[in-house]
Amino acid sequence: MGNLIEIKGVTxxxxxxxxxxPVLRDLNISIPEGSFCAVVGPSGCGKSTLxxxxxxxxxxxxxxxxxxxxxxxxPRKTVGMAFQNPVLLEWRTILQNVMLPLEIVAPxxxxxxxxxxxxxLLAMVGLEGFEGKRPSELSxxxxxxxxxxxxxxxxxxxxxxxxxxxxxxxxxxEDLWQTMHQLRQKEPFTAxxxxxxxxxxVYLGDQVVVLxxxxxxxxxxxxxxxxxxxxxxxxxxxxxxxxxxxxxxxIRIAQGRDAHA
Amino acid sequence: xxxxxxxxxxxxxxxxxxxxxxxxxxxxxxWRSFQMAAPSQLWPAYKRFEPLFWQYGWQTLWRTVLxxxxxxxxxxxxGMIMGLSRIMNDALYPILVGFNAIPKATVVPxxxxxxxxxxxxxxxxxxxxxSFFPIAVSVAIGLSTLEPEYRDILRSLGASRFTVFWKIALxxxxxxxxxxxxxxxxxxxxxxxxxEIITPHGRGLGHLFQSAxxxxxxxxxxxxxxxxxxxxxxxxxxxxxxxxxxxxxxxRRAS
Numbered sequence: 001m002g003n004l005i006e007i008k009g010v011t012x013x014x015x016x017x018x019x020x021x022p023v024l025r026d027l028n029i030s031i032p033e034g035s036f037c038a039v040v041g042p043s044g045c046g047k048s049t050l051x052x053x054x055x056x057x058x059x060x061x062x063x064x065x066x067x068x069x070x071x072x073x074x075p076r077k078t079v080g081m082a083f084q085n086p087v088l089l090e091w092r093t094i095l096q097n098v099m100l101p102l103e104i105v106a107p108x109x110x111x112x113x114x115x116x117x118x119x120x121l122l123a124m125v126g127l128e129g130f131e132g133k134r135p136s137e138l139s140x141x142x143x144x145x146x147x148x149x150x151x152x153x154x155x156x157x158x159x160x161x162x163x164x165x166x167x168x169x170x171x172x173x174e175d176l177w178q179t180m181h182q183l184r185q186k187e188p189f190t191a192x193x194x195x196x197x198x199x200x201x202v203y204l205g206d207q208v209v210v211l212x213x214x215x216x217x218x219x220x221x222x223x224x225x226x227x228x229x230x231x232x233x234x235x236x237x238x239x240x241x242x243x244x245x246x247x248x249x250x251i252r253i254a255q256g257r258d259a260h261a
Numbered sequence: 262x263x264x265x266x267x268x269x270x271x272x273x274x275x276x277x278x279x280x281x282x283x284x285x286x287x288x289x290x291x292w293r294s295f296q297m298a299a300p301s302q303l304w305p306a307y308k309r310f311e312p313l314f315w316q317y318g319w320q321t322l323w324r325t326v327l328x329x330x331x332x333x334x335x336x337x338x339x340g341m342i343m344g345l346s347r348i349m350n351d352a353l354y355p356i357l358v359g360f361n362a363i364p365k366a367t368v369v370p371x372x373x374x375x376x377x378x379x380x381x382x383x384x385x386x387x388x389x390x391x392s393f394f395p396i397a398v399s400v401a402i403g404l405s406t407l408e409p410e411y412r413d414i415l416r417s418l419g420a421s422r423f424t425v426f427w428k429i430a431l432x433x434x435x436x437x438x439x440x441x442x443x444x445x446x447x448x449x450x451x452x453x454x455x456x457e458i459i460t461p462h463g464r465g466l467g468h469l470f471q472s473a474x475x476x477x478x479x480x481x482x483x484x485x486x487x488x489x490x491x492x493x494x495x496x497x498x499x500x501x502x503x504x505x506x507x508x509x510x511x512x513r514r515a516s
Contacts, residue, residue, distance in 0.1 A: 076419060079417050100428070
């Protein structure tokens with residue numbers, strides 16, 4: 001299986017009044033089809049820029065972003081996004097919110113078909129019976145579940161998750177981690193997850209990429225070759241503890257607190 | 262149950278007490294109808310000129326509503342331009358603020374001189390000028406404060422700017438828009454009445470008020486004020502009803 005996402009030598013700087021502000025430098029990431037890539041790094045290191053590059057919402061100064069064997073030059077219909085803020089539309093029901101991408105990507109699809117697809121996804125994440133509710137009637141965790149459904153409803157090649165669990169309490173977060181594994185089992189997808197949580201990256205990722213401090217470059221790549229769905233207890237076995245300690249060390253280097261390990 | 266009675270009865274009793282006090286004060290002071298009106302004189306004053314109330318009330322109402330409708334179109338358009346383009350916002354905002362700061366009573370003679378004899382046009386124009394500002398500002402703020410994630414969700418699917426506007430930005434702005442529309446509805450009434458009173462041309466409740474003033478007919482003046490208040494309240498609740506239909510989701514969330 002080839003790589004679905006191929007980021008080759010991407011360098012990018014924002015133009016500001018005081019001159020260019022470099023955020024990414026010679027960044028390389030490869031994500032095979034069907035695999036889950038978690039990206040960690042010090043805050044402000046350009047992780048969100050990375051998501052916008054893959055989504056085709058902006059383009060790098062140098063280097064290339066390839067998606068499904070095509071150079072990304074414009075926004076594509078084959079991407080799904082979820083953010084820390086679930087950004088559901090308050091005037092729509094949960095079901096209508098999940099159907100939104102289909103209205104853009106497949107305007108000709110019959111309404112009943114759109115609805116069936118959305119209902120099936122909502123049932124998968126445990127939101128059966130909440131289809132007719134408004135976002136304001138749901139808890140934060142439930143809203144984030146609905147947001148994940150919206151990212152998946154149009155069967156995108158890749159879903160981009162920009163800290164979607166960051167604002168949730170610890171128990172809800174662990175619930176959602178498990179939901180992610182269940183979703184992947186029933187509805188295989190390729191994912192890029194931006195996160196600050198090392199445990200999250202090890203529990204969910206098939207590979208964990210550590211970015212250096214700004215301008216960010218690929219500092220370290222760790223493979224986590226454990227088939228899913230993974231039990232939560234996995235996080236407490238010796239192997240995982242070792243992995244976490246290596247990642248923690250790498251983050252410290254990225255922050256520049258430890259010259260050499 | 263007792264709470265409901267309280268909610269209905271208390272305001273009624275308060276109103277009756279106020280009217281009684283007013284009636285007593287006029288009687289006690291011995292004011293006559295060219296000095297002050299008592300509540301009991303208002304209904305007879307209305308009955309005496311009933312056909313005029315309806316005729317003039319209609320003239321005031323349609324010119325206000327037309328002016329408000331045009332203000333909605335103009336204000337929304339300006340708000341869209343300012344909310345979607347940073348440059349246009351920088352260019353237009355100071356001009357709008359400056360224009361809004363002009364006391365509108367001074368604009369009435371200007372309009373009257375510019376368009377001599379075009380009474381309906383003048384009146385509608387005045388209602389527009391006084392009421393478009395809150396709408397323009399609220400739409401502009403609503404559009405410019407749209408979180409980028411909302412836009413990215415659709416833009417990443419290849420949606421056009423128009424689709425993003427139609428599916429997300431516009432509905433998201435509706436609560437602010439209706440808030441401004443309530444203010445504007447009241448302002449539009451002020452606009453029509455300014456013209457009707459300052460440059461009398463024999464039309465509208467403002468004209469009836471003017472002729473009552475000329476005759477020091479206090480009962481008629483007060484009856485006109487109450488008629489104006491009734492029109493204003495009616496228009497306000499029409500806006501509230503529209504808000505419930507088009508932005509009810511936001512109202513429910515607040516309660």
